[in-house]
Amino acid sequence: xxxxxxxxxxxxxxxxxxxxxxxxxxxxxxxxxxxxxxxxxxxxxxxxxxxxxxxxxxxxxxxxxxxxxxxxxxxxxxxxxxxxxxxxxxxxxxxxxxxxxxxxxxxxxxxxxxxxxxxxxxxxxxxxxxxxxxxx
Amino acid sequence: xxxxxxxxxxxxxxxxxxxxxxxxxxxxxxxxxxxxxxxxxxxxxxxxxxxxxxxxxxxxxxxxxxxxxxxxxxxxxxxxxxxxxxxxxxxxxxxxxxxxxxxxxxxxxxxxxxxxxxxxxxxxxxxxxxxxxxxx
DNA sequence: TTAGTTGCAAAGGCTTTGCACGCGC
DNA sequence: GCGCGTGCAAAGCCTTTGCAACTAA
Numbered sequence: 001x002x003x004x005x006x007x008x009x010x011x012x013x014x015x016x017x018x019x020x021x022x023x024x025x026x027x028x029x030x031x032x033x034x035x036x037x038x039x040x041x042x043x044x045x046x047x048x049x050x051x052x053x054x055x056x057x058x059x060x061x062x063x064x065x066x067x068x069x070x071x072x073x074x075x076x077x078x079x080x081x082x083x084x085x086x087x088x089x090x091x092x093x094x095x096x097x098x099x100x101x102x103x104x105x106x107x108x109x110x111x112x113x114x115x116x117x118x119x120x121x122x123x124x125x126x127x128x129x130x131x132x133x134x135x136x
Numbered sequence: 137x138x139x140x141x142x143x144x145x146x147x148x149x150x151x152x153x154x155x156x157x158x159x160x161x162x163x164x165x166x167x168x169x170x171x172x173x174x175x176x177x178x179x180x181x182x183x184x185x186x187x188x189x190x191x192x193x194x195x196x197x198x199x200x201x202x203x204x205x206x207x208x209x210x211x212x213x214x215x216x217x218x219x220x221x222x223x224x225x226x227x228x229x230x231x232x233x234x235x236x237x238x239x240x241x242x243x244x245x246x247x248x249x250x251x252x253x254x255x256x257x258x259x260x261x262x263x264x265x266x267x268x269x270x271x272x
Numbered sequence: 273t274t275a276g277t278t279g280c281a282a283a284g285g286c287t288t289t290g291c292a293c294g295c296g297c
Numbered sequence: 298g299c300g301c302g303t304g305c306a307a308a309g310c311c312t313t314t315g316c317a318a319c320t321a322a
Contacts, residue, residue: 014321016277035311050279055312071207076311088261092268101264111264118269126224126262128237128247133254150296152302171287186304191287193302212286 002027004066004081011064021046022057032070032078032098070098090119138163140202140217147200157182158193168206168214168234206234226255 004027009015025041026033033041039054058079061067068083078098080089090099090111101115111121140163145151161177162169169177175190194215197203204219214234216225226235226247237251247257 014276016321018278048279052280052313053278056277088264090264090266092266092270099268116266119264119266121264121266123266124262124264126260128224128226128255128257128260130226130255130257130259132235150301152296154303172285184304188288188305189303 002081002084007066008064013060013064017046018042018049018053019057021049022054023061026061026067026079026081029081030100032080034076034078036076038079090115090117090121092119138217138220143202144200149196149200153182154178154185154189155193157185158190159197162197162203162215162217165217166236168216170212170214172212174215226251226253226257 004023005020008019008023013019021042022038024045025038035055035058036051038058039049039051042049042054058067062069062079066081066083068080070078070080070089080098080100082100087100087102090101092098099117099119101111101117111124140159141156144155144159149155157178158174160181161174171191171194172187174194175185175187178185178190194203198205198215202217202219204216206214206216206225216234216236218236223236223238226237235253235255237247237253247260
């Protein structure tokens with residue numbers, strides 16, 4: 001719980017029952033859900049909500065910087081409600097599960113044991129994002 | 137050029153004209169092609185090659201560890217023929233272009249000017265990969 | 273009021289699959 | 298010759314889009 005709704009209202013985000021439900025589903029989640037999982041949970045709170053609306057709302061939360069999109073090699077995108085504080089990801093190559101980790105020190109050094117959550121870590125990768133000269 | 141074909145033959149990979157052409161397209165490429173781009177270039181060398189076969193070959197090269205799959209947030213996957221030597225990626229948020237970079241020092245510190253290739257870098261992310269307890 | 277949001281269903285991009293034919297070893 | 302690889306077309310998954318009806322401010 002981090003008062004995502006409060007921040008959204010404060011920023012003048014037009015509030016509808018659908019958007020509120022999507023925000024409620026994300027806020028307080030510790031795992032990283034796919035759009036379809038967000039929809040499934042939203043349906044429990046608001047049975048009529050459509051998938052398209054969930055995609056719309058997620059896209060906007062990402063634009064607003066409140067939620068981060070995490071790509072996981074071919075699988076469906078996952079949404080990280082913890083976009084405001086820096087952290088890294090531990091991704092399961094088997095099922096796509098993602099956990100947040102907060103290593104200190106060199107990110108490419110071995111992940112500390114207590115940060116592995118039982119994972120067998122096979123590697124780390126760093127990606128820099130930005131705009132290339134043609135797109136800037 | 138790094139004699140990808142030689143390594144593949146050495147590892148007993150069953151060689152067909154289609155597989156040879158896919159390997160030839162990747163070997164010597166400095167950019168990171170999508171499956172469709174690989175197919176387009178392969179067609180120039182072997183007009184009858186099908187998309188499915190290109191996908192098959194790419195999947196195997198990835199399993200063999202000779203090529204790395206690079207995910208780029210929603211877009212088509214790209215294939216990195218430079219899987220054998222460690223390096224990081226600089227991804228354009230606009231067009232998906234990927235460049236290899238070889239920063240020294242802390243990966244999360246700013247990327248050195250001479251490693252930016254004109255990109256406007258907006259951030260860096262680290263992902264650890266492995267198997268979760270349930271999948272191990 | 274009125275611009276922005278929703279739901280539906282259809283279309284779209286990328287990738288995988290099923291199956292008969294063909295080819296490397 | 299055997300078994301794996303290939304091509305085709307169809308299906309699949311995830312996501313976006315077009316448009317009429319609706320609703321927050």
